[in-house]
Structures are given as structure tokens and as C-alpha cells.
Amino acid sequence: MKKAIVLAANYSYADQVRTTIKSVCYHNRDIKFYLINSDFPNEWFINLNKKLEKLNSEIVNARVDINQVNRYKTDISYTVFLRYFIPDFVEEDVALYLDCDLVVTKGLDELFSVELENYSLAAVKDLGGLNYYNEVIFNAGVMLVNNKKWKEDNTLQKLIDLTNEFHNKVSQADQSILNMLFKDNWLELDFSYNAITLHTNFAKYDILADDYPTIIHYLTERKPWKIYSQCVFREVWWFYNNLDFINIDGDVPELYKNMIVSNFEKTVLVYTYTDSLLNIDYLIRNLPKVKFVVAAPVVVSHNISRLLKYSNVEIASDIAVIRGFGSYLISISDILLDINYGGEVDNVVSLFAEQNKPVLAFKSMKHGEQGQVVFEDNTPEDMVNYIKSTLMKNI
Template identity: 40%
Template sequence: MTEKISVIIPVYNVENQLQTCLDSVLSQTYQNLEIILINYGSTDNSDAICRSYAARDSRILYFKKDNGGLSDARHIGIRQAKGTYVTYVDAEDWVEPTYLEELYKTLQAHKADIAVANYSVYKESEDLFYFYIKDEDYYEQVYSPAQIIDGLFEETNNINIALISATGKLYKRSLFNDLLFPKEHAGEDGFFNLKAYLMSERTVYLNKGLYVYRESPEMPSATWMQDWMMTLVYAMEERLAIVASHGFPLEKYMVTYRQMLEACLKNVEEQGLRDSDAYRSIQEKFQVLSLAPQRYETKKRAIVLAANYTYVDQVLTTIKSIVFHHRNIRFYLINDDFSQEWFRGLNRHLAAFGSEVINCRVDSSHIKQFKTNSNYASYLRYFVADFVSEERALYLDSDMVVTGSLEDLFTLDLQGRPLAAVRDYAVQGQDRQAMFDAGFMVIDTAYWKQYNMRRHLIDMTSEWHDKVPFAEQSILNMVFCNNWLTLSFDNNYAVTKSSLSGYHLPNGQDYPKVLHYTSHRKPWLPLACQAYREVWWFYAQMDWSGVAENAALLPLSEDMIYPKGRPFTCLVYTNISEIPHLTDLILALPKVQFKIASRQHVTDKLAQLITYPNVTVYSAIAGLNGLDLELVRTSDLLLDINPGRKVVEILDAFRFENKPILGFEDLKSTKHNQQTYSRDRWKEMAETIRQMRKKSL
């Protein structure tokens, strides 16, 4: 124990408690101390007690000053501190003999910047401890800055209070090089510690009552007067600003803030101050806050996914898309090969959104219950009712993203049916019966349990797996034939089937509510081959601070994906790989996006163009009318520079939309009001495009 610890004790009118406090510090098993007493304006016998102790022990440094408040006294103490570590003790409290030794050893063991002990509460008027942690409940927990934000709301054993108060902690002295307690600031402990935690690499918590807080009848009680209350409210607003600036979710803080405003209003009313400026100001804040929906609740809604670990990126993308638009979700992931560490890590993120993910692990005994020639992972949805405790659950395939609220589906009247789903317009069952797409289902799990639907599905699979065309979807449709409720196509927009459904995007939506990237045409593949590719990548590349940014839970809009506006885009629609001066144009116009589309499989030469950051290549998109419409809608001009047969309907669409078409004179085969250039004038074409982009900004 060679490193010195500075113990800072502000003193103000505590003559009856001060000796107990000082004796407890001098009796520490860790003895390399300096004890700094700051008497800030005491009018009782505290000064004489301080002088007496300072005369007895050379480790005590005594300073006397006018009353500048608690924060000012702490500032003086930290300026005088020479120790490598610092702790604060309030003069009316005391500490257990091993307080410093245990904090120091734990801090060293975990290489932490702050060590936090819990506390006991002693009520002096009753000579009774009424909050005390038992020895057998001891544990240690290490927090990163992100994790400790959630810890500030952990009410078990009053951990939230232990973390936020200034006392009961051992700090690295170096933290105070950039930190000060806010002067004359109600809630100063919480404000200071929040900044300290965010500046530290790690904090370690000891679930042990090493600090004793004394409740004394001689201590002044909190008076909810106007100035004090307004200062308290401002302090909470500053904490909200700090948390928001670091990109952490605000939901739990907003709940606390709302509760604080309610408590302030109640106390002001009890004191007869309804006509005060403070009351009007706080009431105004509360009314504005009440306009926003309360997002953090204890009741969770169930959403089920099923996949193996090869789909981990897709599972995470689906989850992030859902949490971007929802709170309070309990995800059930049915799997057989995800690690427990993956679940622990993801739950640390989801907790900030009132959500969690449950590891629903299947084993060989589940899988061996049926025969199949297909990938068994497709059949994991059979086990939904085995794992889900809620009576209603949504099931989603992991090649989906959600762009808006699904709240209405959790209360949808299923009219006694076991599920609701969207019709699959590309297939039909026996006798031309409509079939549902099993990629998205609203499931009555109580019904499934009552009628043991899993058993029916397994039996049917064993009997029919080699006789049906669409694997588990055919089996599900056979079992639930004519016993499902039809949902709008908006709830399962299959990107390769949209032209069959007669679907029109609802007013006010920029995107379908649920996008399903069906078939082999997946958005994560190098070459584009379906619509709404950029939506999947928006969620896939989003970090958790980005998920938190949609605090209002708004539906996805184009300006969320393109906050600076959609990039100026040129479309080349070709069936030929040899396109004159295409690479020259790409290199000359790095701020212009090029979309190169072909209804055939593109050659390696065209595919190689995706190495340029401003190029997207669409391959084998014949028959995807929805994608053709998207390409026309999102492109600013068409480059008619490819040899060979033209796709006339694309030329027609650009002319109908009154969008410009630039082409090479010798390659123009149709008249669509093209602005043409000779091939050797491609630089003039590039300059025209550059000026068009400039005008569009």
C-alpha cells in the first residue's frame, strides 16, 4: 500500500457527528492517507474539533473558509490533494474500517479508474440500520461507460443511488484534471459522476455497505422552494444533454425527468406556490413532455426469429430495424448454434431500449422429430409456441427489415384463427386455393399450444416433405388451410412479387412497412438484384447510437437514409458489357452515382465496376417491374451510351417523367429527345452532367 489516498471531508455545522467520522477515517486499515478538512463557515464547535484532530495527527490538513457551499469546499479539497487517489466523505457520515483498503484493492485488480462501494443507512433517531447489505450478497461488477448508463437505473440494493452520489467512491486523482463539481448546483453529485464515468475506461462496483450514511434529525431536510427546485430541474436537463451528446438512449432518463417534474409540481402545490414563476415554468415543461408518447414500459411484446449462425448479420439487421421503430420488445431467437456470449452482448444493447433477446435453443431431439430434404432451419418456426410465453407473437424471417410501427398487429383481432399472414401472390395451393407467405405471421400462441400445432406440423412434414413444392411453406399452408386471416401486402412486401399484388404505397409512407427480400435475390450480395437494397444496408450499417436517434419512433423516411439528399444519379440500362467511355465518366464524376442495370447476368467486366465507390451494378433483373420503377424514380438522368438493343420501356419512362436522356449520336437507335454527343466529346457530356448535379443541389 504505497500509493497515497486523499480523503476530502467538507465540514459544516456537524459538531455532534464529526468525531465519529474522523475516528472512522483514522482507523482505516489502509494507512497511507492525507485527510483534508474544509470547514466552510461552520458556526458551531466544528472548528475546535477540526483543530484538535489536526494537532494530533500530521496526516490531517485543516482549512477554514467562508461559506461558499459544498461544491466550493470540494474544489478546495481537490486542489490541495496530493494523493494518487481521492475519496469524499461527508462529515456527518462514517466509513467501515476496510473502506479504503477494499476499494483500493478492487480498483487495482480490475485496472479501473473508479471504485464504488454501496452503503448502509443509519437512522439516528431510532438507533437503527434500516438499509444494510449482507456479507453473503457480495459481488463485484465492472462497467464500461456505456454499461454504467444502464446501471444508473438499477434499483436493486439501491445501486443507482450508490453510483450517483459523490461519497463511497475511490477516484483516480487524474480524473479531476478536467472535472469540477458544479458550483451552487442542486444534484451536483449526479452531474459530476455522470461526466466522470463517461471519461473513465472502466468502473468497478462492490456490492458491500462500506460507507454509512447517517440520517439525523439535526440535519436540514430538503425544502422544495422555488430556486432549489428550478436548479434541480436544470441539473437533470444538463444530464440529459450529456447523455444525448454521447449517443446513449434517453428513454429511461426521460422517465426519471417526467417523475421529477411531477414531484416538483406536487410539492409546490402543497406549499401553496401555484402562482409562482417556478410552478408555471415546471408545469410548462411537463405539459410539453406529456405531448410525447411514453416509450419505456415494463410489458413487452413478443417477436420471434429463427436462424442458424451463418445468418447472424441478417438476424442483427432485422433486430435493429425493429428496435429503430419500437421499444419494449422481447425477441425470441430459435436456433441451435448461437453462442451465449452473443446473446449477452446483444442484451447489453437492447436493455437501453427496454428490450431483450431470449436464447431459444433447439437440439437434435427437436430436429429428429421430423424428416426433411430441406434446410432444417426453415422449420424452426414450428417451435414458436414451445418458447413464447406471451399469447400473441409476430414471426419474421431474417431476410426482412421493418420500416415502421407494427403495434397494431399485437392487438389485431384474429377472429379465432391461429394466425394472420400476407397472401403469396406467386403461388397457389391445390384447387387454386390462395396460399400465405410464411415469412411473416401474426401467431396466436395460445391456440398453437392448445391444439399442439407443432405436433401436427411435424407429422405433416414427415409425411409430405418430399411431395410438396415449397418446403415448410407448403406444410404450413396444408395445416392451416383456409384458417388464416389475410394481412395487407404492406406487412410483407416481397420485393420480387410486388407487381403481382396490385400494391400501392400507402399515403405518407416512403417505404413498405415490412420489406421481405425473397428468393436468392439478397441485398447483402455484391451485385444488386432487387428493389430497396439501400434500406437493408441502412439498418445493417447502423450502430446502436444510430438506433437510439429515432427517439420519436418515426417510420423510415428517405431523408433518414439520405440526410443530405439522395445523390445525383445516372442510370445505364444495358444488355452489352462493352460501353464506350463508361469508366471515363465514372472517374470524371466521383460525386455522381452510377447505376448500371442489366436484365441478363452481367459479365465480369461490368461486375468489376463495383470497385468504384460511386457505382452499383444490377444483374439479372428481368421481370422485376418494381425494380425498374425504382431505378427510374431514383435516377436523375439516363445515359443512352450502350450499343445493342435498347430497353424501350425505360427510355419511354424517362421521357414520360420529363427526365433528361444523354447519349452518343452513333449509338442512339430510338428518338426519345436525347441530348447527343459524338463519342470523342465525352468530356463535354461529363461537364453537362456536372452542371446538372450542381443545379440539383
């Protein structure tokens, strides 16, 4: 019997929907996807079903239209609350709802085996709501839905009625409405089933572990497909996005970090408040096998963003507002370049020294005497040669 997975999106999100589906299929077979939508072309479903067939899977075009919505009393665009329509389309008694800004990194049999009993759904506690607002709520981006109970309880109509009454009085749109209706009627799941990247610190999740959470959720506007790096596990989303269905057979139990092959041999970090980085272009051009992560607590200027013309550059902008992200970048970087004008950011030089990681500096740029390996300002080739000969292999 196929497991039911429900997605909901508009066609502008087609690439993200496809990425989520590929991540599920990389680790699972026998899936019946339902895509609740209003504007996906039929050809999209036909082509995707050809690819899913070899995995004994399929996708159903669960199209919502205005005639269907007219059965309900609401003056709000139905595209805002597509997931409400699960009981209208899904045949199975239990269905897993997934947002489309997430990826699945493991098999889902264990999650589908959760006994819902008389609960309407199972979900993960929203740690943002708990830590910022002292609210015990669930995050609606991943829900194991007791669809049989939703149908029996006329849940769709109740959700739309609540939305009509409270849509302009709640802070989190349909998630707030779902929590109002199911306030005392949901079963808590482990954080790994909806690991919101922004909440990994709250959960004390070890982001350096060899494996990944079962479901990684890229909540907020800091998405991995955007130009700047502003979330953990960015590389995981791109791994699944780049997969071809030809290489997917549903037989990979889970994703490990050593399965994501990097194009680079080392990662260097530049952590700066300013956009003046001595000799940065020379270093980037002459170290093509090195990934340069240029990070700033503030919004970066054009003089930093222009560096994205180089394929070995990643820019992390405005990260002061992303709790723990600076520490994450330090943990995944091999070398610190102390080459920025202005002050040292967040004691980064000493943090690298504490971890016995090398810090390289130009003479006029170094921040104090903290054990840096120092080079003359006008000889960036010496720094390049040092990195190649001393810190890298096979270059």
C-alpha cells in the same frame, strides 16, 4: 408487458438477424425477442442483451438440439423448420414470427392489436402463389401467431407429422406444410405487413410513396446484401444494417424516404444488352457525386461487373426475370446515358423523354433521334461538364 417477436436462423445468418432486430428496435421498445437456433454462441446473446437493455428489451436464446427433436418422429433436419418450435419456447399467448430477410420500418403496436379470436395465425396472402399457381395461401415469413391455441392444439406435433409424410411432395418446404395445417384457419393481413419486394407489382403498391411498407420482405435469392441490385428497397436494408445501437432509442415512429441520406446528388441509368459502354470509366471517375446504375436484362459479363471497383456504381443484373424492376429503375433515375453499343432496351430512351428526364448520348451510340443531348465520341469531358454545370447543384 413486452411484445414477443420470434426469429429463427443459423449463425451464418447472424448479420441478417442483427439487421432485422435493429430495424424493429429503431421504431419499438419493450420487445422480447426469441431466437430459435441451434448454433449461435452464448457470447452473441450476452453482448446483444447489453445493447437491448436500454430499450427495455431482451433476446432469449431458444436453442433447439437433437435431444429435444428426438421427442418427435421425424427423419428431417430440424434446422429446416425451426419456426415450428414456437410453442416450445414462447411464453406469451401471442407472438410475431419474422423471417430474417426482412426489415421493419414502423411501430408494431397496431399489428399486435389485431384480434386473432379463434384463428391460429394472421398472415399476408402470398401473391406469388395466387398469380403464378392460382393458390390462395399465406406467406409464412410474417405470422402473428396465436401461441395459446398452438399449445392447446398440439400444433408442433401436427406440423412435424405432416412434414414427415409430405416433405418430399410439397413445393415450398415448411411454408407448404404450414398452409396444409392452417388451410382454413388464418386471418388475412394487409400487404404492408409483409411487402414481398418481388410482389409489389401484384399488390399495385406505390413504391414511390414517401413512406415504406411496415414490413419489407426480401424474398427469393435476390437479397439486398448481395453484390448485384435485384430488388426494390435495397437501400432500406442497408440503412438498418449500418445503424449503431448507440443511435437507436425506439422512438422513431416510422421511416420516411427523406431519412435515408444519399451520398450522391444524381442517379444516372445505363440500360444495356451489351458490355460495351463508350467512355464509361471516364464518366464514372470524373463524376464521383453521381451514382451510376448499370442495368441489363441479361446476366452481366465481367466487363460490366468490374465496374463495381468504383464506389459510385451499382449493377442490376438479369433483371428481365424481375417483373417491374426495369420500370422501378427508370422511375428513380434522373438521367439516362444512351452510350451502349447494340439495340435500345425496352424503349428506355422514349420512356425518359415521356417523363421529361434528360437523355445524354455519344454521337455514334445514340438510338434514333429522340431528343437526346448529343456529344462527340472523343470528348467525354464535354458530357461531364454538361452534367456538372446544367444538371447538378453544389458539385
